Amino acid sequence: MTDPGTAYDVDVIHLSDFRLPGGTTSSISEEVRVQSEVGLTTALVHAASSITNYPNAWSAHMQKILGLPRVHVASARSRLHAKVLVIRHPTVIYSAKPNFEGISADTVVVVVNHAAIDAGGTEHYPVEATDRRVRELFGKEPIWAPIGPVVRQTVLQQTTRVPLRETDWVNVFGMPDHLGERTGFISDKPVIGRHSRPQPGKWPATAKDIRAAYPESDAFYVEILGGAQVAESKLKYVPRRWNVIPFGGEDPYHFLSRIDFWVYMHHPDLKEAFGRAAMEAMAAGCVAIMPPYMEDLFGDAGLYATPGQVQKLVTSLYADPERFLQMSHRAQQFARGFRPHAHIERLEELGVHPPDPSTIVEDRTPTLTAGRASRRNVLVLSGDDVAARDVAARDAAAHDTPAPDGAPHETAPYDTAPHGTAPNDTAGFVEALRDRSDRLVHMRISGDAAPHGETADPAVIVATAEAMNAPDAEWQEYVSQRIARMGDVVEPSDVVVIGDCLSDGVVRGMHQLTGMRSWVRPGPGRAQDESSLAYQGQFSRVLTAGDESAAALADAVMGERGTVA
Numbered sequence: 001m002t003d004p005g006t007a008y009d010v011d012v013i014h015l016s017d018f019r020l021p022g023g024t025t026s027s028i029s030e031e032v033r034v035q036s037e038v039g040l041t042t043a044l045v046h047a048a049s050s051i052t053n054y055p056n057a058w059s060a061h062m063q064k065i066l067g068l069p070r071v072h073v074a075s076a077r078s079r080l081h082a083k084v085l086v087i088r089h090p091t092v093i094y095s096a097k098p099n100f101e102g103i104s105a106d107t108v109v110v111v112v113n114h115a116a117i118d119a120g121g122t123e124h125y126p127v128e129a130t131d132r133r134v135r136e137l138f139g140k141e142p143i144w145a146p147i148g149p150v151v152r153q154t155v156l157q158q159t160t161r162v163p164l165r166e167t168d169w170v171n172v173f174g175m176p177d178h179l180g181e182r183t184g185f186i187s188d189k190p191v192i193g194r195h196s197r198p199q200p201g202k203w204p205a206t207a208k209d210i211r212a213a214y215p216e217s218d219a220f221y222v223e224i225l226g227g228a229q230v231a232e233s234k235l236k237y238v239p240r241r242w243n244v245i246p247f248g249g250e251d252p253y254h255f256l257s258r259i260d261f262w263v264y265m266h267h268p269d270l271k272e273a274f275g276r277a278a279m280e281a282m283a284a285g286c287v288a289i290m291p292p293y294m295e296d297l298f299g300d301a302g303l304y305a306t307p308g309q310v311q312k313l314v315t316s317l318y319a320d321p322e323r324f325l326q327m328s329h330r331a332q333q334f335a336r337g338f339r340p341h342a343h344i345e346r347l348e349e350l351g352v353h354p355p356d357p358s359t360i361v362e363d364r365t366p367t368l369t370a371g372r373a374s375r376r377n378v379l380v381l382s383g384d385d386v387a388a389r390d391v392a393a394r395d396a397a398a399h400d401t402p403a404p405d406g407a408p409h410e411t412a413p414y415d416t417a418p419h420g421t422a423p424n425d426t427a428g429f430v431e432a433l434r435d436r437s438d439r440l441v442h443m444r445i446s447g448d449a450a451p452h453g454e455t456a457d458p459a460v461i462v463a464t465a466e467a468m469n470a471p472d473a474e475w476q477e478y479v480s481q482r483i484a485r486m487g488d489v490v491e492p493s494d495v496v497v498i499g500d501c502l503s504d505g506v507v508r509g510m511h512q513l514t515g516m517r518s519w520v521r522p523g524p525g526r527a528q529d530e531s532s533l534a535y536q537g538q539f540s541r542v543l544t545a546g547d548e549s550a551a552a553l554a555d556a557v558m559g560e561r562g563t564v565a
Contacts, residue, residue: 006106009080011040011352013105016088017049017096018058021247022197023276024089024113027147027171029061031086034172034340036068038354040347043074043082045103046514050095057517057538060248066516066540067559075491075514076100083352085138089113093137094130100137107350108138111169112146113273116154120269127158145169149296151273171274172340175283176253182285182328186260190318192310193223193259193286195277198247201270203230209307210234213265216241220314225255252277256284260324261314263289265307278302279338282331287324289313301334303327376558378437379492379513380430381483383445383501426498429520432554433496441490443483445501460486476505483509496520496557502535516540518557 079102145165146152196202262281288302434440465475
């Protein structure tokens, strides 16, 4: 519980691996969204975990909430005290490397959104060891909060010696307002659909079960959102009756509006902690058909079957429209019980109370004391090619002579004055960023041996592989380590990459840092290194430079007003 005499930096800290693309980050985003709406302040602390080893960008769910009022990104090294710290996914905190020594809270909650042990007997994280680690890190006895009865039981299978919350920390859902009740079927045949990540555990284990649940028969239409690679690997082909859309290829609610029956059959070893996709399907009015164990989660709001029973069940319901609509309406009513305000109620139980609406200002994101998480510490990464190409193109345009290497006759994308007159555009942009930050360090990858301080924009010079006469693989590791070490010093809230200086080493180093990653790439019509485009997905935000001034572009990077590609 909170102490009235304590000074808090934020109301709630959310800590997790924000790269995870599925239910973990979608659930966090819903909680953060409602916290923002009611006036609570939130800090987001990313912790890279063993769940994924890929240097992915933060998930789309997380990227969408970064600009919300009263929400800011903090570092694992920040000094930050909150009323409640919410850690989602036990494996994240068990495997994360930082010690979070500056982060504290009156109450620590471990949200258990993943089974501790699956149906095949495999343990996914050690419950007691994870509990000890949380105590060591934050000096508090955590509250373990399962999101549903299935994961609660898996924790109890391992141990009864951790403090479990009496009621489940259920996922909440911000459902679209336009979800009306169903009045009939979608088409002249039953439309079966499914939505899941493209992972082996999300599909039945055998080709026989896949065909049974998602038939090739002309008597059904089958819609798949999330790709069919796993099914194809077992079937050796993709059935012609399936309409397959890749994961993230369509808004889930738009997809769900086109199906009657949401059929989710998966690998027998998997135990779903809650089933966010199932809840979305119910909210959309689909009749959900799931494995029998999921009845503990959804009760009479769903139907339960084995893969071999699916077609008979779908056919019988399609022949009985009245029963179908009864099930559809019951499912929607069940889903409405998980609307976002339930999250605020459980925070209030922990001592976090929204402010009086009349006292909420435009943005209550806290202005913290020196060293606190709201400091905008910026690490800029660029290369010689940016400034050299910009100057060459500008000079060529002024003298009507060809630019070297085929560079087009446009001025730099970071002008501080009308085209053709800016003295050093990249430096001007960096200085504009410096004016908007508490601290800025510019790392420039350069073939020039000019020491620090001798350039128009003082920068930390990182020599190129050519300048070092080093093999590429060794140089990539070197630059990765240099960036990571600089991150330890700067503790950046923002990492900004300018132009085409990207490489495997730069990206690896960048992914060892926390905070917002922005890439300011050359604008339309400008020469651009095709190899850099391959890294576009590694950024939280990609901005295409146009005719803006350096100040306007810096505003876009430090705020939310960029031209996002």
